[in-house]
Amino acid sequence: MSDLFLVGNGAGFSGDRVDAPIPVVRALVQRGLPAAMFFECLAERTIALAQIEKRRDPDAGYEPMLERLLEPILADCARAGIPILGNFGAANPMAAARCVARLARRLGIPELRIGVVTGDDVSGTVDLSTLAVHEADAGLDMSAWTLVSANAYIGAAPLAGALARGAQVVVAGRTSDPSLAIAPLMHHFGWAEDDWQALALGAACGHLLECGSQVTGGVFWDPGFKDIPDPANIGFPYAEIGRDGSLVVTKPEDTGGLVDLRSVKEQLLYELHDPAAYLTPDVVMDITGVTLEQQGRDRVALRGVKGHARPERLKVTACYEGSWLGEGEVSVAGPNALARARATADVLLQRVKQRGLGRRARADLIGISAVHDSDAGALWRSYDGPEPPEIRIRLAVESATRDDADQASREALAMLCCGTAGTSGARWRVTPRILTRSFLVPREMVPTEVTVREARLWN
Amino acid sequence: MELIEVPLHAVAHSRAGDKGNRANLSLMPYDPELWPALAEQVTEARVLALFAHRGATRCTRYDLPLIHAFNFIIDDALEGGVNGSLNLDGHGKSLSFRLLSMTVKVPADKLPRT
Numbered sequence: 001m002s003d004l005f006l007v008g009n010g011a012g013f014s015g016d017r018v019d020a021p022i023p024v025v026r027a028l029v030q031r032g033l034p035a036a037m038f039f040e041c042l043a044e045r046t047i048a049l050a051q052i053e054k055r056r057d058p059d060a061g062y063e064p065m066l067e068r069l070l071e072p073i074l075a076d077c078a079r080a081g082i083p084i085l086g087n088f089g090a091a092n093p094m095a096a097a098r099c100v101a102r103l104a105r106r107l108g109i110p111e112l113r114i115g116v117v118t119g120d121d122v123s124g125t126v127d128l129s130t131l132a133v134h135e136a137d138a139g140l141d142m143s144a145w146t147l148v149s150a151n152a153y154i155g156a157a158p159l160a161g162a163l164a165r166g167a168q169v170v171v172a173g174r175t176s177d178p179s180l181a182i183a184p185l186m187h188h189f190g191w192a193e194d195d196w197q198a199l200a201l202g203a204a205c206g207h208l209l210e211c212g213s214q215v216t217g218g219v220f221w222d223p224g225f226k227d228i229p230d231p232a233n234i235g236f237p238y239a240e241i242g243r244d245g246s247l248v249v250t251k252p253e254d255t256g257g258l259v260d261l262r263s264v265k266e267q268l269l270y271e272l273h274d275p276a277a278y279l280t281p282d283v284v285m286d287i288t289g290v291t292l293e294q295q296g297r298d299r300v301a302l303r304g305v306k307g308h309a310r311p312e313r314l315k316v317t318a319c320y321e322g323s324w325l326g327e328g329e330v331s332v333a334g335p336n337a338l339a340r341a342r343a344t345a346d347v348l349l350q351r352v353k354q355r356g357l358g359r360r361a362r363a364d365l366i367g368i369s370a371v372h373d374s375d376a377g378a379l380w381r382s383y384d385g386p387e388p389p390e391i392r393i394r395l396a397v398e399s400a401t402r403d404d405a406d407q408a409s410r411e412a413l414a415m416l417c418c419g420t421a422g423t424s425g426a427r428w429r430v431t432p433r434i435l436t437r438s439f440l441v442p443r444e445m446v447p448t449e450v451t452v453r454e455a456r457l458w459n
Numbered sequence: 460m461e462l463i464e465v466p467l468h469a470v471a472h473s474r475a476g477d478k479g480n481r482a483n484l485s486l487m488p489y490d491p492e493l494w495p496a497l498a499e500q501v502t503e504a505r506v507l508a509l510f511a512h513r514g515a516t517r518c519t520r521y522d523l524p525l526i527h528a529f530n531f532i533i534d535d536a537l538e539g540g541v542n543g544s545l546n547l548d549g550h551g552k553s554l555s556f557r558l559l560s561m562t563v564k565v566p567a568d569k570l571p572r573t
Contacts (some may be wrong), residue, residue: 134479219474219552226472261526262472262487269485269530271476275521291525304525325545362545371548372557375538378512396545435543438479 005188006035007181007205008238011069011086012212014041018068020212020236025073027252028238029080035238036184037077039069039086040177040210047174048319048434050091051149061092062171067103070169074100075107078168085159085170085180091149093118097171097451101458110456115167117158119448120174123150126445128318134438145320145435152314152441155281156202157193158448159183165452174317176280178206185241199283200307201247205239207278207285208249208267208302212236215249215267216298217257230256247302248295259298268292268302277308281315284308313440322435323359326397326405328412328428329366330419333390338383340420341365341391345377347419348395348411357408358397366392392425398433405430460566470565471497473555480540482510482551484531484558491527493569498522500563501529509557510536531558 008028010021021037028035041063054061063069066088077084089096097116104112128150151174160183162170170183182202185191191198208215215237217228228234235255240248251259268287272278278285289304328348332340345363352361362377364370367388369379397408409428416426467473471488484506488497507518515536520529537551538544548554 222472225468262489265487265526265528266472266474266485268526269476269483269523269528270474271478271483272530273478273481273483273532275523275530288523289525290523360545364547366547371546371553373546374513375545376512394547396547398545 002034003243004033005185005241006031006033006238007184007209007241008035008037009040009209009212009236010037010073011039011041012210012214013043014046014063014065016212018065019072021069021073023252023255024236024238025076025082028082029076034188035082037073037082037084038180039084039088040180040212042087042090042174044317044436045319045434047091047151048148048436051319054091059095059098062090062096062099063088066096066099070100070103074103075109078109078112083163083168083170083184085172085183087172087175087180089116089171089173091121091173093171093173098458100169100171101455104455110454112455113166113168113452114455114458115162115165115170115450115452117154117162117170117172117448117450119158119446120151120154120172121149122152122316122441122446123147126150126316126441128316128439131316131439131441134315134440145322148319148321148434150316150318152316152446153281154314154446154448155179156182156186158450160186162450162452163187165450167452176282177210178203178280179282181206181209182282189243194309196283196307196309197245198307200285200305201241201245203278203280203283203285203307204287204302204305205241205247208264209237209239211267211270213257214270215263216251216259217263220263220266226262228256228258232256248299249302250299259300261292261294261300264292264300264302279311281310283310313442314446316439316441318437318439320435320437321432323433324399324402324405325431325433326358326399326407326409327394328409328426329392329394330412330415330423331390331392331425332420332422334422337389337391338368338387340422341368341393342380344393344415344420344423348393348415351411352395352397352408355407357404358399360398361408362396364394364396366394370394402430460568462564463567463570464562464564465570466559467501467561467563468556468559469570470563471559473558475552475555477537477540477550477552480535480537480543482533482536482554484533484555486529486531486558487527489571490569493565494524494527496565497529497563501561505561506531506533506558509561513538
């Protein structure tokens, strides 16, 4: 058994670059060491949208890019003995497994062993009203919400169990993101489920890699300040993990992006709250003693991570259909654009209010202040800087019904004739709003099941 | 040494993340020797004030001196978070650059680019 294991990442979210896994798999194959690939495709709300898809079509509800992501790498991984793990099963892991099986048969590898981990979906088995609410969500008003999905964040053990049964692809729904990296390490090194120090190393590996390019230059590059090579082809990361507890983050040589102390620090602290207690289902990670060292180009070593006993309870995120979002936009440009934009925003808000179309509404002046502003428009209302050449005015309305949201969004359209001089470029749309709330559930209420079959037997 | 007032962006970098209605903003000076100066000037109160217009209720700063970093947690800064917000940026991922617009005073020789 090798003392060094490689873990590569092929996606950091549903919607990531579909050609990203190719250079990572190539690098893992060239290194010739035992290795695994993982794909993180499931943000908080993604599973609710998938659940809605599944209701519409019982064979849908998994990662829509699954086939596109796996097709270029599946045969190479199978040949090299590199298992692939992913939460790309979303709301329908069984259908995702059938998709992988069809792909494998088409690629001429019908003997590919595909494992599925289920049990994360607790919508039919756990009464949410009996659970404690997660602290970050206290105080949300849930009256009039309709439950769409409820999934527990399951840990690495069942995924490692699938690997132990020979699975070459492991399809899961909701898992904690780092668990996708911890599982192959548990399996390879034989880590025990209470080896907190080892599991913390795996959690650090997973946390650094789970957002794909975010550790290799993505959402990092800032021209003139933090430049990266070839941002159109950022290499996705892989890590080298040693039996001795070493961890090095790196990336394929023939790719853009970079791995340095700056990029690793940004990702280490990403979505982390108390650095002494990063909670995963497998372990509580403590990075307060962590040190980082650049070891040559695009190689950063992390030392000093500590592990504490895992939480007693698992996190469950429930998604609800609560309301509708209506959005509409128009543009103004040239002399007096700022005054015309402010007047447009005020009139749009007035129209929504006098027609009673929304529970909440806001207007943005894109180009003056939008993403940093408040619902009340505190920043654009007090803006006294120079007049910009163009401004886009955006209206956003939360409505109880689809029709009200549609009517609200069309108030922007109507400004093409009723608006200020030179109003142009209307766009309007309506989307269902998915609301989420998180709970804590005792582990024993979330039993998991592992199914492993060859591709030729998945129908 | 002469002190010069600059936006944090001139001497530090940051990334924003979210969990529910909480934002997390990391902050790292490019030059580790600036870490104490930032520790003194980029206080919880000043960071909270940056998000007062959004109704933020609390800011907690965690110090990571071994990697010359800070982690700020800002409660109720996201007007409902990604699921409840009407903001184009419901995650608040652009908020790192609001932090980087805060000004600090640093020794002139610590400016990487002038």
